Amino acid sequence: MAESKHTHPNYIGVFVALGVLTGLELLVAFLPWSQMTRILILLALAVWKAAMVGLYYMHLRYEPGRMRWLAVAPLPLAVILVYVVTREFRW
Amino acid sequence: MAHAAALDHEDVMQPPPGCEPGAGVYNEKLGMWVFLGSEIMFFTALIGAYIILRVAHPSSFKEPGEVLAVSITAVNTFLLICSSVTMVKAFASVQDGNLAGLRKWLVATVVIGASFVGVQIYEYQHLIAKGFVPSEGLYGSTFYTMTGFHGFHVTIGVICLIFVTIKAFQGKYTASDHRGVEVVGLYWHFVDLVWIILFTIVYLI
């Protein structure tokens, strides 16, 4: 039975936001700031974009909460691996 | 037969009936998310290695724009994001029962996705001609491995999308059963998501 779901999320709005964030990234990458500042801002922007794709295009915002936990579950492992091994080269 | 009855249930886009509450979504969607979990770890290995090697031996790596063409890749990034939009529009169309819209947006996704791969290949040829090859130190090694596997995943995505598009043209998807569209869509958005991270880390930092 074709039931029309709740009104769709504003996909185009998200698209515009992604475009703006990408533009910001391009700007920040070439500004004469310190490398650490640029890295932190760029990573934050990238994570924000990724979160928007995940929440709206992959519908995590509208799925049961468990699915969101499932989606982010591997991330702490990724952080642990990369952080610990970079310590190997900075001591 | 118990399992045959489970397959015939009315609303296939809901969790399987007659079972204890689980993830709250139908099996195929849960399965795709679980699979994407493993993909996150796979790209962690590749991107993680890049980050680690860069911390270990920064002199092997170049500043943004020195070797890699940021502008054309930025356009490519924009293209891939567009393909995510067309994908989600395709999904929204079939949710509303608009089968013509589904077909139109799926074709658009395939075309844009294939163009992304095309631009990447063009970029690779350009870089190789300049002498920047996989054996070109740590930079070449990590760049080609990360972007190469990403491109491989995009290519697989395009192939799967072609299958789904063909099925759409055969009228196999409806508003009440479009699991294939949703599941392939999830994979496609994931591939876009990885690129968002990759583009930032590899081209801009």
Place this chain on the structure above:
Amino acid sequence: MGQILWCVSLIVLGLSSILGSFNYITTIVNMRAKGMHWMRLPLSIWCLFVTAILVLLAMPILSGAIIMLLFDQTLGTHFFGPAQGGQPLLWQHLFWFFGHPEVYILILPGMGFASDIIANASRKPIFGYTSMVIAILGIGVLGWIVWGHHMFMSGMNPTLGTTFMISTMLIAVPSAIKVFNWLGTMWMGNIRFHVPMLHSIAFVSMFVIGGLSGVFMASTPVDIYIHDTYFIVAHLHYVLFGGSLFAIFAAITFWYPKMFGRMMNPTLGKVHFWLTLIFYNCVFFPMHNLGLKGHMRRLYDPNQYEFLKGLQGLNTFISISAFLLFTVQLIFAVNFIMSWFNGKKASENPWEDNGLEWTVPSPPPHGNFASPPQVYRGPYEYSSPLVSEDFLPQDRQLPGDASPAAHHT
């Protein structure tokens, strides 16, 4: 060429494991029968579930590392070769980040099978079901942050050495909890010493020995001495053979009737068990001594070292026992194959077990269940005062039980 083929085959194998694990996870999360709440799952299923998650998340790291190795060999990349800035330590970290969850992948299913079999053979509920589940989850979580203990001698950052030492000592705790619970299950039980139970008891004892030697290794200063010696070989074989393999023998014997419709021969089973246990200990226990005396691993000819010459007698004893141990396994192989044709026909529930698999014919028909089962209780209701038999299956409805379809979690 051989190295390249090895890499390619491991990638294919990894992919198959990942696909299998995603099947297990989806089924366990989304397709449990009505009334089969999470805390009513048999511990074997809990263990298989956590194992599947470990496979799902750890295998891709190995795949990535092997791909990098493959590219180093074929495309001339420089991930691990120091000449152009590559880092051998990177390989080690990536490999062991997979490698440690891998050893929990190897032991957890065995722990699950042992739990089911010990409860069944003791005719008692498993002691401390909740703490067993927490221990399984604890092993699954802690297993991700101990990988450096395989690398204490690699020249890695000493601070990392300390952190890994602490986390490794912590992870002994959940395994110990499980051991105490197995003992608690057997205590004052009406024990049936059938072949699966013999193997399960051996599993618990041998695993304890392997776990104890592991505690020595967790300590970085001690590991400096025993790393790459036979002490490590002793440890890994006590947990893998004494642990996993005995549990596998137990599980094969236990579920054989369900799979093939016939029982394995119990006499051959007992002979195989006792001879295996004896020879196995003859092979691997002396390795503790060898290791403590400094005998290195992967040594072609120990006689080139003066300090190892005195150990030749022990080495010979181990070798002879090993050949005998291997020969004894033929008894198991013969039992397995012969029982397929001549074994005593098995009923639905030859072990008088509570699990759902024992409610269907042996072997099960296509689709397993004629209609979806309903579950009313956990899987370990043995010697329940509610019924006259000493077991109470999960799907048997008693007069006081509400229908599981009626209420929602």
